[in-house]
Amino acid sequence: MEPIHARYPWREESRQAVGEAGVDLSAVVAEDDAVVSRGVERVVWALEDGTVGDPHDVDRIELLSYPVARVLVSLVDEHVLTRKYAQAEATAARERFTADFADTTEFKSASTPRLTLPELLSEFDLSGPVRAVDGAVGDGSAVVSDGQSREFRVEVGTYLDLASDRRGDEWRLVNRALSDGEVLIDGEELVALLRQAVRHRVDDGLPLSVPDAIADELAAEAEELRERLSELDLTRDIDTVVPELFPPCMKHLLDRVQQGEHLEHHSRFAIASFLTSIGMTTDEIVDIFQVNPGFGEEATRYQVDHIRGATSPTDYSPPACATMQSYGDCIGKDDICTEEINESHPLNYYEHRLDEEDEDDLTDWREGCEDGDAEGAEAEDAEAENEDAETEDAEAGDAEA
Known part of the structure; x- marks a missing residue:
């Protein structure tokens, strides 16, 4: 096993090095606490920081911690963790190979x-x-x-x-x-x-198919990771509004709102609670609903504040996928709904889409609105200046006459 194998454990060459060394993963997880500890660390860092942490000083430990981490992710078997782990390994790899490319001499x-x-x-x-x-x-x-x-x-x-x-x-x-x-x-x-x-x-x-012997040895570590995952309120940290990444059901409801269509109460609740859960303010949501038939600002504001818990003891979450289906609000189901989140919750869908993206590439819809408002204000100011100039020219012409 060479240092480059530990630096890039996902390479085929690294996998072959492990095989040629005759490593028995069952024996490793049973006897090598350092490898298991570093494997757990990779997953914890991926979940909480989006990285895999600092590499271990011993190349063998660093290299073998990679298959152990993949086994742990498989034992937990939660799509959120799987995505975050794969992204963290990819991020670490990018940092390393760009550094390798930086000064070849x-x-x-x-x-x-x-x-x-x-x-x-x-x-x-x-x-x-x-x-x-x-x-x-x-x-x-x-x-x-x-x-x-x-x-x-x-x-x-x-x-x-x-x-x-x-x-x-x-x-x-x-x-x-x-x-x-x-x-x-x-x-x-x-x-x-x-x-x-x-x-x-x-x-x-x-997730991998994990032999019982290995699963039993890592049962405590897998349970620890499950507990960490449950303690993280992942969806509550969402504060980015990117409509093109919304689940199909919420895209459909938002389109209907913006087209001025009448929505049933359950549909209005679904889209309003979704928008509050991803960080939109009451004012922003009220602005969206203004085009709706029978719009009443006071009533809409009260309903949104009630949903977000500002005027009620409960902070309401959006309906789960099963509820959306029962009310007929589940429209346009796609592969992510059925394969990635297993028809669990619209917020899980949205989180999945956000996790798939590079944060630097995301543009919050509200920033666009602010830019648009600024441009509109500048246009109004320019128009007002033109009107003032025309008035002054007219007055000057009258004076000369």
Whole structure:
């Protein structure tokens, strides 16, 4: 086992190194507390901080903690934890391989081997589908050259696969430069796609089928993780409004509200409680409902304040998926509803979509509204100035006459 195996435990080469060393995972979890402890640490950090923590000083412990962590995630078997863990491993990998790419001259003389860009592309069978516009991919310096992000071409099929869960109009194929079946991207975008490739690799196969002997040895650690997960009020931390990531049912209800359609009481409650749960204020929700037939600001404000617990002893959560179905509000069910959250709750859907995105790429809908309000105010000011100028010109003309 070499240091690079511990640095990138999800690589096929690392898996082979573990196999060649004749490691028995059952014996490891039964006898090596340090490996189990680091495995638990990887998962805890992923859940609470979005990273996998600092690597252990001993390469063997660091490398073997990766399969132990995957087993623990599988034993807990909660989609929220699985997603967060895969994302955390991918984030750690991105930080490491971008550091490896940063100064290839120094790394070539270092005793510790580093991962090069060609090796990373080869890991995911991307050596053919990805090529540098200005020549061969070369070593890690191909991502950035002379301080400038270089350009690459990616076969369209590969691009669609890796960018499928990337948010933002800039990732849509219709907005990309496409030529001869290839999509033009820059170095930073290549790094983002490679991070996605790592996330897919880590997520692949989870949850694992865990032998009883290993499950029994890790039962206490798995229970500890379940308790940590239950203590985290994940949905209550949501304070980002991105309508395109809403579950289909809430998108449908929001569209109906904005189109001025009349909503039954249960439908109004569902969308209003969902919006309060993701951080929208009463004023913001009242503004949305203004276009509705029979809108009454005082009544709407009272209802929203009641739902959020401002004028009642209860802070109401949105209805669960089963309730939405019983009232006929479950519209447009998709694969995430059925496969990822198992038709549990609209907030779980929304959290899932947010977790899939890069936080830096998210634009809160309310920021757009504020920008729009500012632009509207500027337009009104400009119009008023024009009217004042026209009045002054008219008065001046009258005076001359």
